[in-house]
Every structure is written in C-alpha cells, then in structure tokens.
Amino acid sequence: MGADIGVTGLAVMGANLARNLARNGFTVALHNRSVARTDSLLNSYGHEGNFVRTETLAELVESLERPRKVLIMVKAGGPVDAVIDELTPLLEEGDIIIDAGNSFYEETRRREEALREKGLHFVGVGVSGGEEGALNGPSIMPGGSRESYDSLGPMLEKISAKYHGEACCAWVGTDGAGHYVKMVHNGIEYADMQVIGEAYDLMRSLAGLEPATQAGVFREWNTTDLASYLIEITAEVLEQEDELTGRPLVDVIVDSAGQKGTGRWTAISGLEVGSPVTAIAESVFARSISSQRDLRAETSRVFSAGINEAITASELYGEDDAQQDFVEDVRKALYASKLVAYAQGLDMLVAAGEEYGWDLDLKSIASLWRAGCIIRADLLDTIMKAYDVPAAQRPKNLLLAEEFTEALNECLPAWRRVVAAAATYGVPAPVFSSSLAYYDSLRRDRLPASLTQGLRDYFGAHTYQRVDKPGTFHTRWSQDRSEAEV
Known part of the structure; x- marks a missing residue:
C-alpha cells in the first residue's frame, strides 16, 4: 500500500505534523535532507502509526498514492523554492505540493501560478498552534484551488484542532x-x-501590583469576556519564579521581544491595501524599540520626564479602593483594545479580498481561530x-x-482614563493609545484630512473634492487663488 502523504523537512514542526497524521490513521512517508533525523523520528515515535522511510525525494514521491501529496516543512524563502524545483520533475499532473510553513503570501501566489501552468496544485497552508498544535491539532488555513482542497481537505480537517467537535480547518480561498x-x-x-x-x-x-499578584488578576480575567489562551498563559508566566534567583521570571528575562516577520508583513500589507491596522503596526514598532536597549539605557539617564517616584492608584483615583478600580479600568481598556485589533485584522482581510480577488468568509475564518491557534478566545463565537x-x-x-x-x-470611560493616566x-501604552485614536477617528464624521488635502493642493496641485458639489478642483494658489474644476 502506498503512503497517503509525504512530509519533507523533519524539524520539530514537520516531525510533529507527520506524527499527527500518523496518529490519525494516515500512512506517512518521511524525508529529510539529513537521513539521521528521519531515523531519529522513527526510533522515537515509529510506534505511533504507519511510516515509510525514504532517503531521497525521488523515493518519497515513488512511495505515494496518486494524486500524490507532498507536504514541505522547511524554512521559508529560498529553501522552499529549492525543494519545489527538485520535486517538480518527479511529479505528474494533478499532484499536490503543500507548503505549511510561514511563507510570504506573495511568494505563495507566485509559486501557485507557476505550478498551475505545469498541471500541479500548490497549496499554501497557514498552520497556527506552535509545536504542541502541530502534534495535537492546529488551526489550519489552506489556500490553493478548490479542487486541491477536495482531495486534501478531509486529511487536514482530521488532524486539525476541534472546537465542540467542529474542525478548525476550512478552505480559505485561492492561491495565497x-x-x-x-x-x-x-x-x-x-x-x-x-x-x-x-x-x-x-x-x-501605577498600581504597584507585583507579578505574582497580577497572575491572580489575569486568572480572574480569564473567567470574563477576556477569556483566551493568551490571558491564560499570561497568568502562568507571571506566576513563575526564577529557579536561580527566586525572583519573578519576568524580571530576569531580557526586555527585548523577538519577531520572525509576520507582524511586519501584516503592517506593510495593511498599507498596501489601504487598511489602517494601527494596533498591529504599533505592536511591531513596540518590539523594534524594545530591541534598542542601549539607546533606551542612555535616554533613561538623559530624559527625566516620567515616573520619578512610585505612583499609587489612590493618587490617580483619590479613593481607598482605588487600586481595585484602576485594575478594572485596565481590564476594560484591554478588552476594548483587543476588539480593535480583531476589527482591524478583519477589515484588512476584506480589503485584501477585494485587492486579490479572494471571496473571504469572515465567519468561517473566525471559526478556524476558536481552537488550536494562539489567538483563540471566547469572543470569536x-x-x-x-x-x-x-x-x-x-x-x-x-x-x-x-x-x-x-x-x-461600556468600556470607553475606563479606556480614556487609562490612556490619560499612561500619558x-x-x-x-502605544497600542492602548493608538486603538483609542482609531476608535475616535471612526466615530468622527469629519477629520482634519480636509486641511491635509488643501496643503497637498497648495504645494503639489494634487486637487481636492468639495462637500457641496461633484467634481475635482484646484485652487490657483500662486496666481489669483481662484478655483478651477479639473
């Protein structure tokens, strides 16, 4: 019997996806550039299901039932192209190549078009949930042709996370x-x-709550409308003590947040499709400034403005139970800002759908994020x-x-108080602040962009439109300042 699917690239994510497939009853052909890694997986986990050991991509392809399905799990970029170039001559019309890594969507669109011309299906699959999700059930977001999903979908749905029995996997749309x-x-x-x-x-x-105390706060918040995976694990991280020093672990972790590029891609794409994803962009910038530790150390000595002594919640609110009130205000500000992040992301999906010809179903997409992924939260229902x-x-x-x-x-007064206190x-509090500004911009029926457009017309003759009649106009600023319709 031939294998149902082949997996090439057996680092942690690839290995865990292969094991997930095998655990769910599929025969999985294994390939890795280093055969030792293949053998290591088989030695440790070969008992979990049916695996086929191969040493070359040619052997991998030969072991597969038609239409062949080959899942690539290698580093994004050049390595993906290299595997595709080696695989393509070995495949036949109707076979399917799956890229389950964090590839840039434009590269996926390019690859899908090129392989479609050769009669092959290329499926870019978003997989969220990290190592644990890959093994036990991730959120899966497949693209590509509808025909390819008809063949591949039942397999992906079976290995995906389940939310009340529903698979967190569905066809999203074409190409990327x-x-x-x-x-x-x-x-x-x-x-x-x-x-x-x-x-x-x-x-x-501002309220003097130490990490261990905050762990209890976040744990309580996880029983409210904030309930989510990230709130849940925040309590775990804040509660953890460092084994070496006995201090809160969060105090001994260097305050420099890493990133692998997907947040930056989102911010850039938001600009390209004209969708104001300010919360996402500010979060990317916050990680960038966190990495400028030497600069922050120097400026902290030069700039004295800020917190010169401990500020207490009672000083902010003037009440005996002010700390509790401030914590509740922060909870509401957090929920409101979280809503803005989701709203901006979904707005961006609508704009991208119009740009790239994707018929994106926001209800279906939200359903994929209810389990298995990092942003799973009760509010998705x-x-x-x-x-x-x-x-x-x-x-x-x-x-x-x-x-x-x-x-x-309901959250707005608290949201304003928190942003004002931060300032x-x-x-x-860049995302709290920018999210509030986004909200305020949306609710205004008139913005100062009229002045911006007037300035653009003054220095660059970029023209403007009027509120009282149709047409496009230009003021002759350097002449008699009369208006002309253009």
Whole structure:
C-alpha cells in the first residue's frame, strides 16, 4: 500500500505534523535532507502509526498514492523554492505540493501560478498552534484551488484542532489566501500580546501590583469576556519564579521581544491595501524599540520626564479602593483594545479580498481561530455571530456589530482614563493609545484630512473634492487663488 502523504523537512514542526497524521490513521512517508533525523523520528515515535522511510525525494514521491501529496516543512524563502524545483520533475499532473510553513503570501501566489501552468496544485497552508498544535491539532488555513482542497481537505480537517467537535480547518480561498489569513492571524497575535504587556506594565507601574499578584488578576480575567489562551498563559508566566534567583521570571528575562516577520508583513500589507491596522503596526514598532536597549539605557539617564517616584492608584483615583478600580479600568481598556485589533485584522482581510480577488468568509475564518491557534478566545463565537447574517446586514466594521458597540460604549470611560493616566505618568501604552485614536477617528464624521488635502493642493496641485458639489478642483494658489474644476 502506498503512503497517503509525504512530509519533507523533519524539524520539530514537520516531525510533529507527520506524527499527527500518523496518529490519525494516515500512512506517512518521511524525508529529510539529513537521513539521521528521519531515523531519529522513527526510533522515537515509529510506534505511533504507519511510516515509510525514504532517503531521497525521488523515493518519497515513488512511495505515494496518486494524486500524490507532498507536504514541505522547511524554512521559508529560498529553501522552499529549492525543494519545489527538485520535486517538480518527479511529479505528474494533478499532484499536490503543500507548503505549511510561514511563507510570504506573495511568494505563495507566485509559486501557485507557476505550478498551475505545469498541471500541479500548490497549496499554501497557514498552520497556527506552535509545536504542541502541530502534534495535537492546529488551526489550519489552506489556500490553493478548490479542487486541491477536495482531495486534501478531509486529511487536514482530521488532524486539525476541534472546537465542540467542529474542525478548525476550512478552505480559505485561492492561491495565497491561506498564508495571507495566517499572516493576519499573526498580526492580531502581535497586537494581542502587546496590549497584555501594556496592561501588566500599567498595573505594576501605577498600581504597584507585583507579578505574582497580577497572575491572580489575569486568572480572574480569564473567567470574563477576556477569556483566551493568551490571558491564560499570561497568568502562568507571571506566576513563575526564577529557579536561580527566586525572583519573578519576568524580571530576569531580557526586555527585548523577538519577531520572525509576520507582524511586519501584516503592517506593510495593511498599507498596501489601504487598511489602517494601527494596533498591529504599533505592536511591531513596540518590539523594534524594545530591541534598542542601549539607546533606551542612555535616554533613561538623559530624559527625566516620567515616573520619578512610585505612583499609587489612590493618587490617580483619590479613593481607598482605588487600586481595585484602576485594575478594572485596565481590564476594560484591554478588552476594548483587543476588539480593535480583531476589527482591524478583519477589515484588512476584506480589503485584501477585494485587492486579490479572494471571496473571504469572515465567519468561517473566525471559526478556524476558536481552537488550536494562539489567538483563540471566547469572543470569536461573538465575532462569528456578527457575520452569520445576510451579506447586506453584515457590519462594515466589527466594532459596528451590536454586541461590540455596546461593549465599547461600556468600556470607553475606563479606556480614556487609562490612556490619560499612561500619558500623564509616562508609561508607554502605544497600542492602548493608538486603538483609542482609531476608535475616535471612526466615530468622527469629519477629520482634519480636509486641511491635509488643501496643503497637498497648495504645494503639489494634487486637487481636492468639495462637500457641496461633484467634481475635482484646484485652487490657483500662486496666481489669483481662484478655483478651477479639473
């Protein structure tokens, strides 16, 4: 019997996906550039299911049932192209190549087009959930042709995470749609982690709550409308003591956040499709400035503005129970800012769908994120409900959904108080602040962009439109300042 699928690239993610497939009853052919890694997997986990050992890509392809399915799990970029170049001559029309890594969606679109011309299917698959998800059930976001999903989908659905029995896997759209949706997922993840960090910093800097105490706060918050995987593990991280020093682990971790590029890609793509993903962009910039540790050390000695002594919540609120009130304000500000991150991500998906010709189903996409992935949260059920209506009734922006409009109205006073306190006492809260600015920009029926356009017309004759009649106009600024229709 031939293998159901082949996996090439057996580092942790590839190995765990292969084991997941085998555990679910599929025969999996294994290949790695280093045969020793293949043998190591078989020695440790060969008992988990049916595996076929191969030493070359030619052997891998030969071992597969038709239409052949080959899953690539190597480093994004050049290595993916190198594997595709080696695989393509070995495959036949109708065979499927799957890239389950964090590839850039434009590269996926290019590869899909090139392989389609050769009669092959190329499927870019977004996989979220890390090493544990890959092994036990990730959120899976496949792109590519509908025909390829008809063949591949049942297999992916079986190994995916399940939410109340529903697979967190569905066809997203053509060519690069799968990797695009995964990219936006990661962008929301960036913003989500940043606002959690800002909430932690504000409660420690302004309310004096130490990490162990905050662990209890976050654990309590995980029973509210903030319930999510990231809130859950925040409590775990804040509670952890360092074995060497006995200090909170968070105090001995260097305050420089890494990134692998997907958040940056999201911010750039947001600019390209004209979608204001300010929360996501600010979270990327926050990681960038966190890496400038030498500069921050120098400026902290030069700039004295900020917190010169401990500020207490009672000084902020003037009440005996002010600390509790401040913590509740931070909770509401966190929830509101989290909603903005989701709203901006979904708005970006709509804009990208129009740009690239993808018919993206926001309800379906939200359903994929309910289990297995990093941003899984209870509010995704509410998001699905908001889009589970006829197209004409769907909100133009998630924040306009009735449930979230009511939530924002309830959170707004606290949100403003928290952002004002952060600015007053010098605690950086870039995503709290930019999310509030986004909200305020959306609710204004007139913005100062009229002046911006007037300035553009003055120095560059870029023209403008009027509110009182149709047409495009230019003022002769350097002449008699009369207006001309152009």
